[in-house]
Amino acid sequence: MLGYRTILIVLLLAAIAGGFYWYSGRESGPPDGFARANGRLEAERVDIASKFSGRIRDVLVTEGEMVSAGQILARLDSTEIEAQLREADAAVLQAREALNEARALLAQRKSELVLADQEMRRSETLGERGFASGETVDRRRSQRATAAASVASAEAGIARAKATIAAREATVERIRADLREYDIAVPIAGRIQYRLAEPGEVIAAGGKIATMLDLKRVYMTVYLPTRDAGRLAYGAEARLIFDAAPKYIVPATVTFVASEAQFTPRYVETESERDKLMFRVKVTIPEDILDGYERLVKAGIPGVAIVRTDPDMPWPEEFTVKLPPRDG
Numbered sequence: 527m528l529g530y531r532t533i534l535i536v537l538l539l540a541a542i543a544g545g546f547y548w549y550s551g552r553e554s555g556p557p558d559g560f561a562r563a564n565g566r567l568e569a570e571r572v573d574i575a576s577k578f579s580g581r582i583r584d585v586l587v588t589e590g591e592m593v594s595a596g597q598i599l600a601r602l603d604s605t606e607i608e609a610q611l612r613e614a615d616a617a618v619l620q621a622r623e624a625l626n627e628a629r630a631l632l633a634q635r636k637s638e639l640v641l642a643d644q645e646m647r648r649s650e651t652l653g654e655r656g657f658a659s660g661e662t663v664d665r666r667r668s669q670r671a672t673a674a675a676s677v678a679s680a681e682a683g684i685a686r687a688k689a690t691i692a693a694r695e696a697t698v699e700r701i702r703a704d705l706r707e708y709d710i711a712v713p714i715a716g717r718i719q720y721r722l723a724e725p726g727e728v729i730a731a732g733g734k735i736a737t738m739l740d741l742k743r744v745y746m747t748v749y750l751p752t753r754d755a756g757r758l759a760y761g762a763e764a765r766l767i768f769d770a771a772p773k774y775i776v777p778a779t780v781t782f783v784a785s786e787a788q789f790t791p792r793y794v795e796t797e798s799e800r801d802k803l804m805f806r807v808k809v810t811i812p813e814d815i816l817d818g819y820e821r822l823v824k825a826g827i828p829g830v831a832i833v834r835t836d837p838d839m840p841w842p843e844e845f846t847v848k849l850p851p852r853d854g
Contacts, residue, residue, distance in 0.1 A: 569744045631683065743813075764833040
């Protein structure tokens with residue numbers, strides 16, 4: 527019995543020692559060809575602002591709420607611009623009536639031209655036969671020329687009326703476009719981080735109403751020493767392990783490496799001192815990996831990034847990708 531217990535104790539101690547060895551190795555550093563750094567999960571922040579100044583009528587979201595692209599975030603009081611729209615619509619109707627009047631005037635002027643043309647020809651015929659004086663013929667010709675000029679003027683009036691209609695319709699379209707901006711919509715899907723304005727407040731043009739997180743652009747910023755950053759390539763594979771869920775391994779990709787060191791010693795003449803230079807590296811989770819995990823993504827969660835600096839090195843088994851169940 528004693529021997530059996532002794533064997534169990536030995537096996538238990540061996541298991542504990544092995545686990546401690548594995549954990550210590552994982553904490554002390556990754557294998558050759560890999561780099562390890564601590565960081566925090568971040569998401570691109572989007573500030574949603576008003577294009578126009580005005581009084582806020584409604585704010586329709588709360589902090590932490592998931593929103594979809596095109597969802598109405600807030601509304602401005604639109605009483606004044608709606609009155610401008612009605613005025614512009616009335617101006618369009620007025621311009622169309624002016625066009626109808628111009629068309630009627632053109633018809634009148636054309637009729638006068640026909641009459642003047644007939645009288646001119648009749649007087650010319652009579653003049654050739656000696657029954658009309660030259661003065662009469664010249665007067666009829668002048669009247670005909672005046673009638674033709676009146677027709678040209680009436681045609682120009684129609685073109686002018688059409689241009690006025692087009693300008694006033696454009697004004698209506700502009701005001702309607704501005705009115706749509708009074709319903710401030712969410713540009714992309716994501717999560718509201720901060721609600722920065724409340725109903726009744728008056729904001730200036732460009733005033734922020736809310737800040738949201740783009741949960742399709744999620745990354746971790748880490749800092750690597752010169753020897754590791756210098757070997758990194760854009761697109762290098764990485765793995766993210768979060769303190770809150772260490773059993774999951776999330777794949778990621780290197781999308782940015784700073785061109786200048788972030789932490790620079792005063793002197794860097796020696797190789798050992800140059801090794802102290804730290805470069806900012808951005809490790810991004812691909813969008814297709816993030817699909818279905820929007821409600822699990824939380825900015826600020828600390829974790830570890832394991833970055834492969836040697837593309838020929840295979841990933842150790844302990845860093846095999848393992849994702850949590852997707853939403854729904």
